[in-house]
Amino acid sequence: MTVTxxxxxAPTSLNLTPSRRAVLDIVKSAGRPMKAYxxxxxxxxxxxxxxxxxxxxxxxxxxxxxVLHRVNNQNAFMHCQQHVECSKQQEERVSILFSCQLCxxxxxxxxxxLTAIIxxxxxxxGFKSDADMVECSGVCQDCR
Amino acid sequence: MTVTxxxxxAPTSLNLTPSRRAVLDIVKSAGRPMKAYxxxxxxxxxxxxxxxxxxxxxxxxxxxxxVLHRVNNQNAFMHCQQHVECSKQQEERVSILFSCQLCxxxxxxxxxxLTAIIxxxxxxxGFKSDADMVECSGVCQDCR
DNA sequence: TGCATTTAGATATAATATAACATACAATAG
DNA sequence: CTATTGTATGTTATATTATATCTAAATGCA
Numbered sequence: 001m002t003v004t005x006x007x008x009x010a011p012t013s014l015n016l017t018p019s020r021r022a023v024l025d026i027v028k029s030a031g032r033p034m035k036a037y038x039x040x041x042x043x044x045x046x047x048x049x050x051x052x053x054x055x056x057x058x059x060x061x062x063x064x065x066x067v068l069h070r071v072n073n074q075n076a077f078m079h080c081q082q083h084v085e086c087s088k089q090q091e092e093r094v095s096i097l098f099s100c101q102l103c104x105x106x107x108x109x110x111x112x113x114l115t116a117i118i119x120x121x122x123x124x125x126g127f128k129s130d131a132d133m134v135e136c137s138g139v140c141q142d143c144r
Numbered sequence: 145m146t147v148t149x150x151x152x153x154a155p156t157s158l159n160l161t162p163s164r165r166a167v168l169d170i171v172k173s174a175g176r177p178m179k180a181y182x183x184x185x186x187x188x189x190x191x192x193x194x195x196x197x198x199x200x201x202x203x204x205x206x207x208x209x210x211v212l213h214r215v216n217n218q219n220a221f222m223h224c225q226q227h228v229e230c231s232k233q234q235e236e237r238v239s240i241l242f243s244c245q246l247c248x249x250x251x252x253x254x255x256x257x258l259t260a261i262i263x264x265x266x267x268x269x270g271f272k273s274d275a276d277m278v279e280c281s282g283v284c285q286d287c288r
Numbered sequence: 289t290g291c292a293t294t295t296a297g298a299t300a301t302a303a304t305a306t307a308a309c310a311t312a313c314a315a316t317a318g
Numbered sequence: 319c320t321a322t323t324g325t326a327t328g329t330t331a332t333a334t335t336a337t338a339t340c341t342a343a344a345t346g347c348a
Binding site: 072073096098100101107109111113114117118121122125126127128129130131133134135136137138139140141144 | 216217240242244245251253255257258261262265266269270271272273274275277278279280281282283284285288
């Protein structure tokens with residue numbers, strides 16, 4: 001079973017400058033992954049002089065701080081919606097993004113078994129995951 | 145424990161036209177993920193008139209047929225080096241790519257537990273993985 | 289105040305990928 | 319054989335995604 005909890009990866013304080021705040025709001029309110037240049041279009045409604053670097057800098061900051069995820073198989077960015085088996089557990093957990101190549105929907109999930117096996121594999125390889133996240137590309141139920 | 149076996153995902157017969165063969169050889173002999181335009185440069189040493197579509201078409205074919213993997217977090221392509229816990233098992237298995245963001249090295253791995261948990265998650269979501277593959281970005285042992 | 293650090297503006301361009309249309313070629317049904 | 323179909327390729331142009339570079343403003347703080 002999988003339940004939704006707050007994002008425990010996010011830092012307690014973020015430096016949300018106007019452009020970062022605006023980019024975050026745009027992506028968050030979309031409720032689905034958004035492309036950088038679609039974000040830029042929206043951003044320009046608010047910050048007229050916004051340019052590609054404006055967006056990419058804000059995205060870098062928000063992804064680095066685990067507020068947004070980069071969905072690599074879509075070149076897109078989505079709001080983090082962490083899930084975990086038990087919100088009381090303080091263990092670091094590994095989330096998985098199931099990304100639909102047809103409609104673009106992404107389901108973010110996590111559970112203890114997945115975390116355990118990924119930690120075991122990364123541990124034995126000496127590999128340090130940079131987002132405690134794995135990504136899986138496919139087709140969602142609705143699109144099949 | 146993880147051991148190397150032949151690629152059981154690959155079809156028994158491939159239509160390896162000259163450009164597909166050449167692209168495959170280039171990526172295979174590189175022994176690491178290669179970018180499309182680096183492949184193109186190499187390809188043009190053999191097929192002078194090769195253009196971006198030449199490469200992308202060959203890559204599409206080879207990825208679709210599970211001979212190459214697309215490494216999404218690097219926009220790169222690598223030769224499939226399937227691993228599985230036991231080569232006798234005929235079950236479909238899920239591989240994982242651990243991709244180093246510093247040196248570009250990718251370790252391909254698989255084991256029974258990972259396959260089981262991913263299959264369970266995709267099953268309960270009605271999600272159909274298009275490559276039986278998950279991807280994990282981070283930093284490898286050598287780079288730490 | 290003066291200095292270091294972080295953030296943002298602005299221009300240009302690099303890097304990645306596909307659209308669109310024409311051509312060739314092989315397999316095979318009529 | 320020849321018409322048709324499906325697949326693969328050639329070619330040009332362009333779309334999409336992302337970053338480099340340089341300047342300047344804002345911020346924190348010794």
